[in-house]
Amino acid sequence: MMTDVLVAHSTEVERAEFYKKTYLHVALSILAFIGVETILLKTVPVEIINLMFAQNYTWLLIIGVFWLASMLASRWSLSQSKSTQYFGLGFYILLEAVIFLPLIYMAAGTAGGAVIYQAAMLTIAMFAGISAIAYTSKRDFSFLRNIIIIGGFLSIGLIVAGAIFGFNLGLWFSVGMVILASASILYETSKLKDTYTTGQYVGASLQLFASIMLLFWYVLRILMSRRS
Template sequence: MMTDVLVAHSSEVEKAAFYRKTYLHVALSILAFIGVETVLLKTVPVEVIAMMFGQKYTWLLIIGVFWLASMLASKWSLSQSRTTQYFGLGFYIVLEAVIFMPMIYIAANMQGGGNIIFQAAMLTIAMFAGLSAVAFTSKRDFSFLRNIIIIGGFLSIGLIVAGAIFGFNLGLWFSVGMVLLASASILYETSKLKNVYTTGQYVGASLQLFASIMLLFWYILRILMSRRS
């Protein structure tokens, strides 16, 4: 069972343990994502991967299912049951691996694709580390970013749906905007570690951070890919 003690009201030892567990789970989630993605790319037929992004309504359906399933996974990860928490996190990792599969496949098959993916991963890690440092060392309250993230999220979903239906490319500046939105999400989610979660909610906290990291990685990778196309 989770303890009801807020991290903000816990001892320094409990805070340190919560942060350590949270970031350990983030790191393990990234490693698990890499493992699941590798297995999927080796086992899923190319025709299935092509079908995922080759038909606009199929991709919209995938995005819709991902959005609904991710909300469910997030709810599970904050359950009172530790088993349910881990099930939610594991389920979300698989969801991310599935939705990333077409783009990773395309990137890997571009000229210098391995380097593109590596560069995107390194840039993502560097930005995450920098933003986390800002959130932890700054005395500023980043809770004001919540409304910006919510509004930006709905706007981005609307643009993605419109782009898929009407067949227009959202372009470089949309990806840049999404990188900024993902960066804001990392700042917000990191500040939540200190103010919102209890000491027993490190699995749920790690899922939210992992989700923000993957969003950042997605659009950094898109930007790097667009430079090679």
């Protein structure tokens, strides 16, 4: 049964079960993303994939739709309804698969499939390390919230400016975004117990999945730039 008890106020057994279910859903979300991405790569015509990044304004439109839809999915993740949480998670996985389509296509075609595997392994290792810090450290990471919000708006502004004026944001922007994504994972992990009830593990997994995918995006871009 779903309960309204905040994870921080639950018993040790309930808390352990919440974390177990949350990370299981994160793993399943990653597997689902891989499956959907594979299907899209095999079914979406190359011409459509090229259109996604051939025009700067087309890419801006895609990012805009993705941002709005992400906000909606995040709102669904906080619902007490399990079905709404699952709908939000599934919807977000599909969004991520679409937004990643041109990048994965380029990585597989120009840098070789090995770079995707390397980026995935590096992302998983970083996620595991950051999560360990969040759980073992007794520090309060709430101060990261404002940094993440400001950094997020700055990055969006730079991405929009780059698309409009046609300049490349370069390697250091990707490095900065990896730092921002890492901070987001640290913050999201540390506040799980204070944000969600024991029945909201699906929604909690969505937030962690979103941060992991942001990290993966820019780790992959860095590795691709080193091979180009």
